[in-house]
Amino acid sequence: MFSLKGKKALIVGIANRHSIAYGCAQALKEQGAELAITYLNAKAEPFVRPLAEELGAQIIAPLDVSDHGQIDALFDQITADWGALDILLHSIAYCPMEDLHGRVTDCSRAGFQVAMDISVGSFIHLTRKAEPLMPAGGTCMTVSYFGAEKVVENYNIMGPVKAALESVTKYMAAELGPKNISVHALSPGPLKTRAASGIAHFDALLEQAAERAPTHHLASIEDVGAYAAFLSSDAAQNVTGGVHYIDGGYHIVG
Known part of the structure; x- marks a missing residue:
């Protein structure tokens, strides 16, 4: 139905083969995209690096976004x-662990600033740097979570941080839409990634999510990748500014 052949994609956030970014990189590659992959x-x-080489990444480079x-x-x-x-x-x-595991009320100013800068800023x-390289249009995507919309136990300060990320997504989508640059937030349900393992009682959160979701299945990195590949295609050129739930319907259940 669509092809990404000839499109050039920058993937930021792979830590290992369980990373959401890795699932997205796989899907983009399978549809023909050329990859640039960073490591922290x-x-x-x-x-x-071995994962990037397996995927045939043409650019492999360090990137600490701070x-x-x-x-x-x-x-x-x-x-x-x-050139594009x-x-x-x-x-x-x-987010620093002591702030992630504490109440939002108790989050330190320094911890909040770091969480916002790395996760949102x-x-x-990156989008500002990408903009001039997308003269014919393009797609910018980030990854959020349902804790941005509703209070999720133990998600703590990352809830407000992800809410800011989703708001930034909408504002940049409005600003960049006239240039045919779409901006999206992918919102999978809980996934067993290295980043998520820092959340307290995360295994219990996974179990509860599987029970609650109408499909009774957690999302996989392959599910997220498939959606990311579609949003990156010309078939989705008139879609922008959305928070796209990839969670087996978890977000619709009260």
Whole structure:
């Protein structure tokens, strides 16, 4: 029904083969996209580089989004090697553990600032850098969670942070729509990823989600990837600004 052949995609957020970003990278590759894949630092590189090489990534580069120099260097390389970008997938979030495990009321100012900068601000920064490389249009995607909309036990400060991410998605979609650049938030149900493992009592959350979802199935990284591939295609060129639930219907059940 659609092809991503010739499209160039930047994937940010792969930590291992269980990462949502990895599922998305796989799906984009299967539909013909060319990939650029980043890894956080030297410690993460041995886990990410082999996956990037398996996927035939043409660009493999370090990216700590708190370092604006690394962001600039990455986009300089993309500009030099490709001259354009069609797809940006942002799948990163971070909060200091002591703030993540505490009440929202008790979140430190420093912890809140870090969580917002890494989880939300970086999506703005990367999209701003991607914009001039998308003169004919493109797709920018981030990853959210239902805890942005409703209070989810133990999700704590990441709920307000993800709510900000979803709001940023809508505002950037409105601003970039005239340039045919769509902006989306993918909202899968709970998935057993490395990032999610930091949430307290996460196994219980997984069980409850499977029970509650109408399909009684948790989403997989392949489910998220399939949706991301569709949104990246020309078939979805008139879709933008949405929070796309990929959760077996979890979000519709009261």
